[in-house]
Amino acid sequence: MSDTAREDKLGLDPRLVDRARRLAARAAEPVIELARTHTTVSVERALLRLTGLHGADAGGTPWANVITDAVAAQVGLEHGVALPVWDALRAGGHRDLESLAREVARGGVSFRLPTGADAGTARAAAGAAARAGIARIDRRRAERDRLLREIGDPPQPWIYLIVATGDIHEDIPQAQAAAREGADVIAVIRSTGQSLLDYVPEGATREGYAGTYATQENFRLMRAALDDTSRELGRYVRLTNYASGLCMPEIAVLAGLERLDMMLNDCMYGIIFRDINPRRTFIDQRFSRQIHARAGIVINTGEDNYLTTADAVDAAHTVIVSQLLNERFGHEAGLADGQLGLGHAFEIDPSLPDSFRLELAHAQLVRELFPAAPLKYMPPTKHMTGNIFAGYLLDAFFHLAGVMTDQSIILIGMMTEGIHTPWLSDRDLALENVRYVRTACGRLAEDFVPRPGGFVAERARRVLAESVELLERVEADGLLPAIADGTFGVTRRPPDGGKGLAGVVARAPGYCNPATEILDTEDPHGSRDMAEVPA
Known part of the structure; x- marks a missing residue:
């Protein structure tokens, strides 16, 4: 990025x-x-x-769920x-x-909430296991840093391209080919509906619909292939996937353990477009973002979707x-600011x-407004009519706007967006x-x-003023009521509606989750206590 490109021009x-x-x-x-x-x-x-649990029973239910x-x-679950x-684990030897999970599945385990010395022993053991898991994430982050130094980091704007056939073994050669053609970020979008699954599938999958399952x-597999490429x-070719939906925290952990570089992570998308309960997703979002912070993962937010x-x-x-609010x-x-891949989109009617x-x-x-953030700029979709020549021109205008305004991540536009899932040849042209x-x-x-006082500067100032007016209302009335009123993306989502509310539990006194204790108290970007980190 250039210093002059991000100075005050408006x-x-x-x-x-x-x-x-x-x-x-205050609203947040x-x-x-x-x-x-x-x-x-x-x-x-x-x-x-x-802490290392993976695998599933014969019916595909993950041991974590069991x-x-x-x-x-x-x-x-109020105590965790x-x-x-x-x-x-201790009492049963x-x-x-995994061995505990198998015994649970057979009905052979009676859980209790330990007290006294037994509680102290359990807390210490769980804390050691969580610390080991976070250390694995720390090592993967250090590995990325080393590869960026050794292999080289491409200059921004990064070209972001979606590859997702449903079959991970087909995705891999397509992703490698896309990288060879210039893609800097490979996004493997998830199979349709995975955000509504309250479990994470296991293993390599070959049967996703309009996307590939996040496992x-x-x-x-994809990270190893892109390392080779x-x-x-x-x-260095970056890899992104989706940490959203009902399993947002779990997918964030898996991404940290497997060294993904970016994750689509914004609960508002799940609330508005997948009707997931607002309370559930905001709680899940905080934990998942703490993991992303520790793992050095750049998040992508979903504001672009409002404009569809x-x-x-x-x-x-x-x-x-x-x-x-996302900031x-x-x-x-x-x-950190460098991890806030805030989203926006080129979606104004071109006939206007x-x-x-x-x-x-x-x-x-x-x-x-966000000079240090790696902004993600999304291409036109809403007004792609099926006229491939007009679509190709509109995409070029989008790319031009991205370069002129120094966007960080540009998701390439496809001229056949309004017709069908693009062919490989369409991707090459894009x-x-x-x-x-x-x-x-x-x-x-x-x-x-x-020009000072010109059309562009005045429009920007007007939008900022309207933003402040809306924030005043949101701060006064509350964010959850604002979402219920359809403030974002038109759709109304009440706080007690949607999927997943049954999975929300108020913490009781003595709640124990050693992962959150570590993430709450340690600076993910250094060794300082979080109490010393400026807000």
Whole structure:
């Protein structure tokens, strides 16, 4: 990134920007407190996965689910799974969590909530296991840092490309071919509906629909393949997947253990577009982002999706509000600015007069509000009509806007977006399009300076002012009621509706989760205690 590209070009009022951030922080605080005082079945299962539990029974139910469901049924989850599980491990003489899970499945384990010295013993054992799991994540992060030094890190903007056939063994050669054609980030999107599964499938999968299942083995296979290709090309190729839906915390843990580099991680997407309970997803989101912070993973947020259901001009300020909230939620969970891949999109109706100028105003506003964030810019989809020539031109305009406003991650547009799942040849043409624009424009962002008081600058200032007005209402009324009113993406989602609410549990006094204790108290980017880290 260039310093001149991210200087103040719009003449934004710094006092208004500061006010927006203060309002976002106040609006986020009740939801942060909710996440700090509650747990979910997926958070508890994530602890078991972090400590080494994997595998499933003959019917495909993961052992993490088997144990967590048994603890919930016998003693409840308000104290967490750690004390009952590590107490049962010691009392039953089981060699590991998998052997305990197999005995649980046979009905041979009676869990209890230990007290006194037994509780202390269980707490210490669970803490040691969690510490070992986090150490594995730390090693994978260090491994990434070493590879970036040895192989080389491609310059931004990174070209982000989706590869997901449903068959991981078909995805791998396609991903490697895409990297050879210029892709810097490979995204393996999930099979349709996986976000609604309250378990993580096991093993390498070959039967996903419109995507490939997110599993630990699929993560491992793709990461190993892209490491080979990275060495071949002399640049590190990043891998992303989805940590969202009902298993957000577990998938985050698996991603950290298998060295994924980016994760789509935004509970608002699950709330609005998958009707997952808001309380469940905000609680899950905090834990998953703490894991991402520790693993050095860049998150991608889903504000771009709002503009597929709402008008991109009228709703531009809702994108900014959500980004400011996501920034606050991310910082509180330990994410650095360099891990906040905030999302936005090129979705204004191209028939609208001055549509490109409006797009530039919105993109430059996001760039200046979040100068250190690796912004993810999404291509046009809503107004792709099936006219491939117009679509190819519109994608070129999108790529041009991305370069002019110094976006960090550009998801390439496909001219057949409005017709069918793109062919490989369509993908090659799309890569050619973005390569041409990126090469031809060079460092055009350094030369793009909107005229003071002109159309672009005034539009950006208006959107910022509208964002502050909306944040004032959200701060006064509450974020969960705002979501229920359809503030983001039009769709209304009440706090007590949607899928997964039954998996939310208020923490009792004495709640024990050694992973959250470590993540809450340690700076993920150094050795300082979190109490010493500035908010």
